Structure formats: structure tokens, C-alpha cells
Amino acid sequence: xxxxxxxxxxxxxxxxxxxxxxxxxxxxxxxxxxxxxxxxxxxxxxxxxxxxxxxxxxxxxxxxxxxxxxxxxxxxxxxxxxxxxxxxxxxxxxxxxxxxxxxxxxxxxxxxxxxxxxxxxxxxxxxxxx
Numbered sequence: 622x623x624x625x626x627x628x629x630x631x632x633x634x635x636x637x638x639x640x641x642x643x644x645x646x647x648x649x650x651x652x653x654x655x656x657x658x659x660x661x662x663x664x665x666x667x668x669x670x671x672x673x674x675x676x677x678x679x680x681x682x683x684x685x686x687x688x689x690x691x692x693x694x695x696x697x698x699x700x701x702x703x704x705x706x707x708x709x710x711x712x713x714x715x716x717x718x719x720x721x722x723x724x725x726x727x728x729x730x731x732x733x734x735x736x737x738x739x740x741x742x743x744x745x746x747x748x749x750x751x
Contacts (some may be wrong), residue, residue: 641689644682651678 633641642647651674658670684691 647678647682651675651682654678 633643636642636645654674655671658674662670671728681691686694689697
């Protein structure tokens with residue numbers, strides 16, 4: 622049997638013309654705010670207030686920083702600033718080691734002592750004492 626596999630599952634569906642459902646929702650939200658401002662403000666104040674409202678809602682609807690919606694980007698930024706950060710140490714590759722000046726090696730003389738069973742029993746007696 623053959624099955625159809627969706628190819629563009631990461632793209633949002635277009636609802637009205639080139640607008641997705643989110644973009645259409647933000648546009649209706651901007652329209653609602655503009656109607657409210659029209660009802661309470663005179664014409665000059667409405668024009669001055671409508672420019673930032675259109676800019677904010679336009680950015681929320683159409684601007685996509687780092688290929689994510691602006692509202693998701695804002696929430697992600699706020700979450701980044703208020704969550705604790707955990708830094709993970711990453712080992713530097715062996716190829717990029719810092720070369721240190723080598724000093725001549727000092728010879729350390731160690732005298733080798735022969736330890737027999739009698740010496741071990743003396744040491745254990747010393748250790749057992751309080």
C-alpha cells in the first residue's frame with residue numbers, strides 16, 4: 622500500500638490569503654484595540670495612539686526573529702533571564718594544548734628500603750596503639 626506523507630509539516634497553514642491563523646488573530650486584535658481607541662479618543666490623539674498599536678501588533682504578527690514568533694521569542698528571553706544558568710565544562714581537544722617551557726628534570730633519589738615481616742608487624746603495633 623502507498624501512503625501519502627505530508628511534506629511541509631513545519632509550516633503553518635494559510636487561512637485567509639497569505640495570512641496564517643496567528644497572523645489573522647493578531648490583526649483582529651489590533652482592529653479591536655483600534656476600535657476601542659477610536660471610541661474614547663479624538664481624531665488627533667487616535668492617530669498618535671494608533672501608530673504604536675499598529676507597529677506592536679504588526680511585529681507580533683509578522684516579525685520572526687531566529688525563525689520563531691516574536692511572542693515566543695519574548696517568552697524565551699524572559700525565561701532565560703530568570704532561570705538559573707548551568708555551565709557545562711567542555712574539554713579542550715588535545716591538539717590545542719598550550720606549550721609550556723620545559724625545565725630540565727630533576728633527579729629524585731629514593732632510597733629503597735627492604736621491608737620484611739618483622740618490620741610490618743612493628744608498624745601494625747604502632748598503628749594499633751591509641
